[in-house]
Amino acid sequence: MKKLLFITSLLIISFGCKLDSLKTDNPEKRQEKVNDFAIIIHGGAGTILKKNMSDEKEAAYKAKLTEAIKTGHSILKNGGTSQEAVLKTIQVMEESPLFNAGKGAVFTHEETNELDASFMDGKTLNAGAVAGVKNVKSPIELAIKIMTDSDHVMLSGEGASTFAKEKGLEIVAPNYFYTEKRFQSLQRIKNRNKTELDHDDKKAAFYDADIKNAKFGTVGCVALDKNGNIAAGTSTGGMTNKRWGRIGDAPIIGSGTYANNKTCGVSSTGWGEYFIRSQVAYDISAQMEYQQKSLKNATKDVIQNKLTKLGGTGGVVALDKNGNMAFEFNTAGMYRASMNDAGELILKIYKE
Ligand code: ASP
Numbered sequence: 001m002k003k004l005l006f007i008t009s010l011l012i013i014s015f016g017c018k019l020d021s022l023k024t025d026n027p028e029k030r031q032e033k034v035n036d037f038a039i040i041i042h043g044g045a046g047t048i049l050k051k052n053m054s055d056e057k058e059a060a061y062k063a064k065l066t067e068a069i070k071t072g073h074s075i076l077k078n079g080g081t082s083q084e085a086v087l088k089t090i091q092v093m094e095e096s097p098l099f100n101a102g103k104g105a106v107f108t109h110e111e112t113n114e115l116d117a118s119f120m121d122g123k124t125l126n127a128g129a130v131a132g133v134k135n136v137k138s139p140i141e142l143a144i145k146i147m148t149d150s151d152h153v154m155l156s157g158e159g160a161s162t163f164a165k166e167k168g169l170e171i172v173a174p175n176y177f178y179t180e181k182r183f184q185s186l187q188r189i190k191n192r193n194k195t196e197l198d199h200d201d202k203k204a205a206f207y208d209a210d211i212k213n214a215k216f217g218t219v220g221c222v223a224l225d226k227n228g229n230i231a232a233g234t235s236t237g238g239m240t241n242k243r244w245g246r247i248g249d250a251p252i253i254g255s256g257t258y259a260n261n262k263t264c265g266v267s268s269t270g271w272g273e274y275f276i277r278s279q280v281a282y283d284i285s286a287q288m289e290y291q292q293k294s295l296k297n298a299t300k301d302v303i304q305n306k307l308t309k310l311g312g313t314g315g316v317v318a319l320d321k322n323g324n325m326a327f328e329f330n331t332a333g334m335y336r337a338s339m340n341d342a343g344e345l346i347l348k349i350y351k352e
Pocket of ligand 1: 044045100216217218236237238239247248249250268269270271272273
């Protein structure tokens with residue numbers, strides 16, 4: 001009888017443990033490598049609705065996102081580094097007027113373009129960032145150069161441009177960044193009768209030409225290479241009508257960008273002020289490191305719970321050391337894509 005009781009209680013305990021591990025995001029399962037290499041990108045989050053999108057515009061976004069991610073994927077497939085993949089992928093988007101980064105950067109209140117970018121290497125935890133440059137064609141390249149060729153992590157404005165020139169990076173005339181669409185967005189926001197808006201709307205109106213159709217447009221990429229190294233990068237023109245040298249989250253390590261081979265890599269897009277206050281990218285990594293959360297649960301908590309409670313809008317793309325990938329956002333849409341080691345492409349714009 002005693003023996004029977006003993007066996008029954010053993011069975012109950014082991015069944016309980018099994019149930020527990022099923023419902024608590026099974027830690028053993030998280031140790032499995034799901035991809036030898038992988039890449040994930042975003043082209044900004046916001047009120048991106050199918051009903052406001054023409055077929056041509058949608059096709060143009062999809063084509064550019066595909067071109068960008070395939071560029072990085074082929075680098076990784078051929079044994080290239082995650083750093084190279086992130087650089088080249090982001091440069092494809094920086095050179096397109098479709099995204100609020102590089103060529104398509106939004107306008108400041110003073111009708112200039114001030115660009116921000118950052119990069120982090122998950123192996124060394126080294127990082128580079130640039131804020132408020134006006135004449136550097138590829139801010140992501142400059143961020144990487146700051147990491148590799150200077151003793152600093154972050155440079156800004158004139159000094160950053162001087163450094164870029166000294167390092168032989170491509171300098172462009174400020175009108176390289178002029179696009180009619182972005183210029184008109186600035187005019188709309190400036191002409192807006194702000195007295196009709198309530199307090200929160202006023203804050204939003206400061207940043208975007210049309211709150212109901214607000215979208216960001218920053219670009220970002222996270223990659224895992226065959227050597228297990230994670231890299232993450234983000235590049236942006238910031239937010240329309242920004243002034244007084246405003247700097248968002250994109251060049252802030254731990255907020256717009258973070259990478260650590262022990263956990264994950266993250267690139268953010270959204271209302272920068274909230275992303276800075278939430279330390280979005282680092283918080284995801286920290287939850288994985290200190291709470292043993294999966295990538296999925298960590299990104300969900302940071303975006304859907306913490307950021308949302310604070311009133312922030314936007315999203316992230318993230319990838320962990322085992323090649324798991326996650327898109328998470330609390331807006332109507334986010335331009336996004338991922339590719340695994342088998343070459344399978346996921347490409348989405350709207351929330352499904
Ligand atoms: N996060 C960027 C900023 O606040 C904007 C964006 O994601 O589009 O500058």
